[in-house]
Amino acid sequence: MTATDETRWIPAVPGRHAEGGPVQTDDTMIIPAVDPELDAPDPPGDEDDDLEEGFRPTRGGWLGRGVVWVFLAWLVLALPVNRLSPFEVGVADIDVISLAVIYAIGGLSLNVLLGYAGQISLGHQAFVGLGAFTSAYIVTNLQLGFWLAVAVAAGFGAIQATLLGAISLRLSGLYFALVTLAYGTFAEETLFGIAALTGGEGGKPAPRPVGFESGYAYYYLCLGFLALVLWLDWRLTRSKGGRALAALRENPRVASSYGINVKAYILLAFAVSGIFAGVAGSLMAHHDEVIVGSSFDFRLALLFILMTVVGGLRDRVGVVIGSAFFALLEEKLLIEMIERLGHFLLEPFGLAGWSIGEVLQRTVGLPLEFVGLIVGPLLLLLTITKYPGGIGQQVAPIRLWLTGHRFDRHAGAVTEVEVNDVRA
Amino acid sequence: MSVLEVDAVSIHFGGVKALREVSLRAGEWEIVGIIGPNGAGKTTLFNCVTGFYQPTHGQVRYRGRDISRMPVHQRTALGIGRTFQNVGLVKGTTVLENLMTAQHLQVDYDPWLGIAGSPASFAEERRVRERGDQILGLLDLDHVRHERVADLPYGVLKRVEIAAVLATDPDLLLLDEPGSGMGPEEAHELGDTLLTLRKEFGLTIVMIDHHVPLVTRVSDYVYCLNFGEVLAEGNPDVVRHHPEVVRAYMGEDAAPGPDDTAVIEPAAAAGSGGRG
Numbered sequence: 001m002t003a004t005d006e007t008r009w010i011p012a013v014p015g016r017h018a019e020g021g022p023v024q025t026d027d028t029m030i031i032p033a034v035d036p037e038l039d040a041p042d043p044p045g046d047e048d049d050d051l052e053e054g055f056r057p058t059r060g061g062w063l064g065r066g067v068v069w070v071f072l073a074w075l076v077l078a079l080p081v082n083r084l085s086p087f088e089v090g091v092a093d094i095d096v097i098s099l100a101v102i103y104a105i106g107g108l109s110l111n112v113l114l115g116y117a118g119q120i121s122l123g124h125q126a127f128v129g130l131g132a133f134t135s136a137y138i139v140t141n142l143q144l145g146f147w148l149a150v151a152v153a154a155g156f157g158a159i160q161a162t163l164l165g166a167i168s169l170r171l172s173g174l175y176f177a178l179v180t181l182a183y184g185t186f187a188e189e190t191l192f193g194i195a196a197l198t199g200g201e202g203g204k205p206a207p208r209p210v211g212f213e214s215g216y217a218y219y220y221l222c223l224g225f226l227a228l229v230l231w232l233d234w235r236l237t238r239s240k241g242g243r244a245l246a247a248l249r250e251n252p253r254v255a256s257s258y259g260i261n262v263k264a265y266i267l268l269a270f271a272v273s274g275i276f277a278g279v280a281g282s283l284m285a286h287h288d289e290v291i292v293g294s295s296f297d298f299r300l301a302l303l304f305i306l307m308t309v310v311g312g313l314r315d316r317v318g319v320v321i322g323s324a325f326f327a328l329l330e331e332k333l334l335i336e337m338i339e340r341l342g343h344f345l346l347e348p349f350g351l352a353g354w355s356i357g358e359v360l361q362r363t364v365g366l367p368l369e370f371v372g373l374i375v376g377p378l379l380l381l382l383t384i385t386k387y388p389g390g391i392g393q394q395v396a397p398i399r400l401w402l403t404g405h406r407f408d409r410h411a412g413a414v415t416e417v418e419v420n421d422v423r424a
Numbered sequence: 425m426s427v428l429e430v431d432a433v434s435i436h437f438g439g440v441k442a443l444r445e446v447s448l449r450a451g452e453w454e455i456v457g458i459i460g461p462n463g464a465g466k467t468t469l470f471n472c473v474t475g476f477y478q479p480t481h482g483q484v485r486y487r488g489r490d491i492s493r494m495p496v497h498q499r500t501a502l503g504i505g506r507t508f509q510n511v512g513l514v515k516g517t518t519v520l521e522n523l524m525t526a527q528h529l530q531v532d533y534d535p536w537l538g539i540a541g542s543p544a545s546f547a548e549e550r551r552v553r554e555r556g557d558q559i560l561g562l563l564d565l566d567h568v569r570h571e572r573v574a575d576l577p578y579g580v581l582k583r584v585e586i587a588a589v590l591a592t593d594p595d596l597l598l599l600d601e602p603g604s605g606m607g608p609e610e611a612h613e614l615g616d617t618l619l620t621l622r623k624e625f626g627l628t629i630v631m632i633d634h635h636v637p638l639v640t641r642v643s644d645y646v647y648c649l650n651f652g653e654v655l656a657e658g659n660p661d662v663v664r665h666h667p668e669v670v671r672a673y674m675g676e677d678a679a680p681g682p683d684d685t686a687v688i689e690p691a692a693a694a695g696s697g698g699r700g
Binding site: 231232234235236238239240241242243244246247250251253254255256257258259260261262265268272 | 474475476495496497500501505506508512513514515516517521524525526528529531533535536538539540541545549588589592
């Protein structure tokens, strides 16, 4: 304790206790030293405070990082025009890749609930589906613009998620999971079957916005929305709301004693998740151009959970990679890519018939497509038992290196905190 | 006016009467100590004051205002801060993050604007971070600011917890065993810290602790609880030598010391006692 009377500190919002605060009439009372004018001790660090003290990459280090950044940017931005052999991207392929970007937004949406707020949702396909049908309805039936449709879809997503969140305040754990499961199924079976709103069995047309009709242009549109969602997600974790969620997820009692309105912030998490899901839904509708209720089945909800958990909860880079991975796996493109890569590598040696797919086909008699069904659960098992940080944990050393940290192979390892409830 | 008045509070859990008509007062700038054997209801009393429990009967008043039914976070907003018996911190984050989280109510932007990333929120975040650093500096905790809470030893965490509760900008501080796990010297230091904090921040402090020397040194007034009732109250030395207190701590057969002829206000006189 070095505090002396000279210690000046930044006062909290002055006058908060004005009403009932200490009435200083007595001279013997010591008024705490609050003087905002006098300089506070120089605060170390700035926004990027988690840089370890002292470490700055050398010029060569920055150059290396720059090269990797440029390569990644080229990989993502130049994908549609990329003519490198194994990644030859056709029109059908770019649609699948756009879908991967949309799934990434969906994964980030579930991550807000599951990762930040610690609330399970087994009905996330309904969140996304509602956004999709809202958007399609506005564009097709009301003849209004796409941009308005996205905004309204996001709004509707927020509203329905908040309503569901209100239930979560009453139920917890398994019981709430069951409610979300029921909600998802209910939405698929009944809500999305209302012919007047959703077109029923035949589906609802959802034309692409003007200027984004081509698959390549639509890819950039999705990418733009992903960037926006990533920004919001980043600011969420670095601001008041994100800190409140981190606190209440781990310990609601401590959170409330910090002055956090636990219920209000759980609802905030639902609303944010709903907004992201609404955007994802809207993009998905216009991606497929015709949207059908049955495409929002429980499988999709499971896929979202796989993406988020295997990607790595609370790790937005991991969630994006995980989502893209599962989307490509789901749409068989990843397997095709592996096959193509196999052919590409084996052909010069005259082993064209020996790629993994063909070997599997010949020996076990399974088409390679089945691999996709097995890989997901296997990765989930691996994540739960060995690497709780998921893909995010694996790429964390690279991510940290890219943002100017020292390369540390063990960085980002998630050590589970034993949450022993605070006795109170 | 008293800062805190607990007026004949009882709380029942099923058939268990955890508190029976407990009354307690803490005046402006006072340090009030609460002692008593395990299971006496000390922490339950704190939970009634902070809002985790609602008393079955009786009232809790803060600066004359009845807060018995108010939710926890609103009481924090009024200026009631508390620490927990076994470290109430968010363990998965760093010390500085905790200090920033604890300033929740002082953060001056809407959470939605924070998510949108408004320029004002960036500036405010910087201010919150600086204030967190300052409070850590005040408690000599600079060196652990980037440590994860889960990685720190218990003794340090007890200090971090005090720093975090100070960050909520309290007027009334409820400390639940701040000296647990500390040796006599550390406990003595803690006593100095508390006295300085009272002076610096203008705090009223109510503390539960088992370190009788610590409690008697810093407290202006002491309550002893046993079986959910106030067994004795009064000046620290008086309570310490109260025969009932000695018996509660030492057992029925404890030899009465020479001091126990000293006049003690019995529990029955609770509330009517003449206090400064």
